[in-house]
Amino acid sequence: MPKISLVVPAYKVQGYLTECLDSILGQDYTDFEVIAVDDCSPDGSGVILDRYAERDARIHVIHLTENVGLGRARNVGLEKAQGDYVLFLDSDDTLSDGALAAIADRLAATGDPDILVYDYVRTYWDGRVRPNQRADLLSGEGPDVFRLSDRPQLLDLLQIVWNKAYRRDFITRTGLTFPPGYYEDAPWTFCSLISAERIAILDRVCVLYRQRREGGNILKTVSRKHFDVFDQYRRVFDFIAAHEELDQWRTPMFCKMVDHYLTVLERPDRLPRNARAEFFHRAAADYRAHRPEGFQRLAGGRGHKYAMLERDAYAAMASATAAVKFRRRVRARARSAVNRSKRSAMGVFYQSQLRLPLDENLALFSAYWSRGVSCNPAAVDAELARLAPHIRRVWAIRPDAVDQVPKGVEYVRVGSRKYWAALARAKYLVNNVNFPDAVVKREGQIHLQTHHGTPLKTMGLDQQKYPASTDMDFDKLLKRCDRWDFSLSSNAFSTAVWERVYPSSYVSLEAGYPRNDVLVNATAADVRRARAQLTLATGTKAFLYMPTHREYQPGFDPGLDLGRLADELGPDVTLMVRGHYFYGSSPHIAELRRSERIVDVSAHPRVEELYLAADALITDYSSAMFDYAVLDRPIIIYTPDWDIYSTVRGTYFNLLEEPPGMVATSQAELIRLLGSDEYDGPDAAERRAAFRLRFCEFDDGRAAERVVRRVFLGEETPLPFVPFTERSHAPTPDQALESVERA
Structure with a gap:
């Protein structure tokens, strides 16, 4: 009998199923079984499951002869589960590395609780990852094992089943099953949490929740199926009515129900337009039927919407919603017009600045697409302050990174008037990547390209041989390179690469990397x-x-x-x-x-x-x-x-x-x-x-000085290099400690 059973229903997921199964079978923890349920999927999902089952005896496949939906497919898998604990995983999601070991360790450390709640993140098709917005609920001080009454805020987590491990005998004892229809997670989640005598949490991301670009979430489909939510909350209140000891949860469940109904009403991707009034009236009826005695609605937040449901005032709700949408549209159009005007005005402003004289004592720095003050440009900045303090040093910083700028560093926000003025008028422009395509190289202006690493991987024009590695516009790349006056290099190997892959008329400055000084x-x-x-x-x-x-x-x-x-x-x-x-x-x-x-x-x-x-x-x-x-x-x-x-x-x-x-x-x-x-x-x-x-x-430790003397002070004779065999380097950590002990 395994420690963990994973129930994985599959329906039209052939593009994601392999990744899901690989994430399970690739775990370093091995005491588990997989109950995979082919919910009569019309694609190749069933074949994929069978192929994996042939290779790994821990996978058991059940093929349903008709499509029964996610909830009932889970029930079928649950009936076959043999593990001490049951986990549910949707077949387009994946486990994070080491998730099962972390779950098993936490279960053991907390004495096998009824439920273990763990964290997840949303992953998007374009590579973005968004943390669980209520991950804070899984951290903090408190007992390792508790009842929901000790941490009722756990009810504010998303109503999902796949962020928890459930003790199988607890499921049996409680009589939990998944109902049919949409929102089947709500009655399972709420009824299990309020019933559990021993709950534990694991502050670790265990599931990667895929947000499919083509809209794989059926809850974001306009349909009358969203009316299923009424049956789901009826089941919750029937459960409470059958267990007198749970009556304390009536008010929290009432609030969860009303908030859920309002969410369905507020989302434009849920209800058909001709069904909204009917849904509202059903919600109002439930409000009155389940409102706890003495319930006082909140004054702020959604309080006014609670009041409208209480009065069954659909016309007022519809008018208020329409007014809000109208104001949002007006603001959006205004913002769009302002942004267009700003872009146009900024272009005119930049052109006007280009007609003004260069500031011979101004240097504009940027690093890593203006993410912060770092790398070779930062080292050059520091040396410039020492050797040429009369030159004003300003950094271009993205608006979302200004809070990371070190104290005392002067900066301009990328996109601002000051930014474009600096680009137009600074005598020196220093970057370890490239400035935007719109930047004009002025006569007398000096561009220093410091680069940000010795190339092992192919760069520049050489990437044309490896089209899978880039979607770069190489014509635009070379136009950017044509602005360079100096290209910094830390070795002859790099010099040869840069001059081949960025073929422009700059001077190769073999000085070493200032950041390595x-x-x-x-x-x-x-x-x-x-x-x-x-x-x-x-x-x-x-x-x-x-x-x-x-x-x-x-x-x-x-x-x-x-x-x-x-x-x-x-x-x-x-x-x-x-x-x-x-x-x-x-x-x-x-x-x-x-x-x-x-x-x-x-x-x-x-x-x-x-x-x-x-x-x-x-x-x-x-x-x-x-x-x-x-x-x-x-x-x-x-x-x-x-x-x-x-x-x-x-x-x-x-x-x-x-x-x-x-x-x-x-x-x-x-x-x-x-x-x-x-x-x-x-x-x-x-x-x-x-x-x-x-x-x-x-x-050799003098790269920054070489760069400043050549580029900013115009000295033609370079500093001699310290012979390689005579160079020092920073002591190792052990040597640094020994020097203290000797002292």
Whole structure:
């Protein structure tokens, strides 16, 4: 008998079913069974289920001879379930990595409660991920096991069944089944929660709730089927009436019912227009029938709509709704007109600024599409302040990132009048990507392209050979490159690549990367400070894991079972994980924040400080390896998908043959390497030395000074490079600690 039974109904999901099943079978926890119910699906879903069942005995398939709907299909699966606990998973959704192990561990830790509630995120077809807006209800202090009366706010979670694990004997004892029709989750969810004697929560994302672009959610279909909601709440109140001990929940259920009815009325994608009045009158009848004695409606919020239902005043509700819609349309049209006017006016304003003289003492900086103050431009900014304080330094910052700007830094909001004025009049424009296409290169203006990494993956025109990796307009790309006066390089390898893939008439500035100066010049105190800011305890070994962006993946995927890796490394190791800046919020990243020995450093403003704090770097194809190599610390290359990545994106050399250290192509191999001294042994050191000689050629700690002297001060004679064999670098964390002990 398995610990967990997963009931997975399937109907017209052949495009998603494989991913759903893979997410289950790929779990590291194995004590489960899958009851897959083919709800007489007209597509290939049944065939897919049978194919998986042939390969894995844990999958049991039931083929229904007629379509019975989601609720009754779940009932069929529930009857066959043998596990101690039952989980429901919709067949277009997926489990997050490690979800079942986390659920099983939490069940054991809380003494096998009746219900375990866990978190989820919404995932969208365009790669966006939106956290559960009420995830806060799953955190906070309190007993591990409780009754709903201790945390009644759990009723405010979305009325769904697939964010919970249910003890099977509790289901049997309570007599829970799914009713037919729409909104079948409501009576199950409410009746189970108010009945449970022992509830626990798991503050972890376990389900990725797919939001299908083509509208896979039947609840967003205009239909009279939405009238099913009345039967569902009748079942809830019948359940309460049959259990006198649950009478305390009558008022909360009444409020949930009314709010649900109002939601159906308010949504334009639910009811046919000619059915709205009928629905309202049915809702008003239920309001009067189920209103608890002494109930006082709220004064604010939806209170006025409660009053309209109480009076069955449909005409008033319809008039109020029409008035609100009219005001919204007027405001939307006004905003649209204003935005069009602003864009037109901003274009005129920019043109007017272009006719004014250049400000010879103004430099405009930007990094990573104006996401913040960082990378090579930030290092150049700091050195410019030291060597040429008469030059005013201003940063272009996106409106949604201004709260991240360090104190004392002058900035302009992207899109504002000040922004366009600075673009038009600044003598110097510094960026590690490109400024917008609309920017005009003025005579006398100097554009410095600093880039933001040594290229392993193909770039620029070379990407034309790998069309799956980009949808770039290459003509526009070259027009942007034609604005460059200087192209910064940290090694001769990069210079050759840049000049081939960005063929324009700029000057290649072989100066090293200014952002890496700190890796050469940092002191033991700097290393200790970097570790202290990350709260890394003395004696803790810190591995920094930095995977790069993959064009064939829609969102951040760490590529590792991070929990297992942390467990294998032991309590004296901290794993710091940094997702690529292309990715926003992510269920994986959200999960990392909740762990004590896995630290999410994705939002850390200065990656160079992470490098200083880390004892070793684990990466795949990220340009981080070229920068971290300056420190001469261990680098471990983890490339489980080298064949895919090199085929889709293309690379300039074979990383497996010319790595900066040891290479692992599987998690097991990575764990073995990290658990031994091999990753920092003689073989690894030899590979790292060859790599550093090739790719850290110009990084001697004076790159920023070279750039400022050449670009801003006009000095033609470059600073000489410190011979490679004579260069220093920041001390390791162990050396930084030893210096304190010696003192």
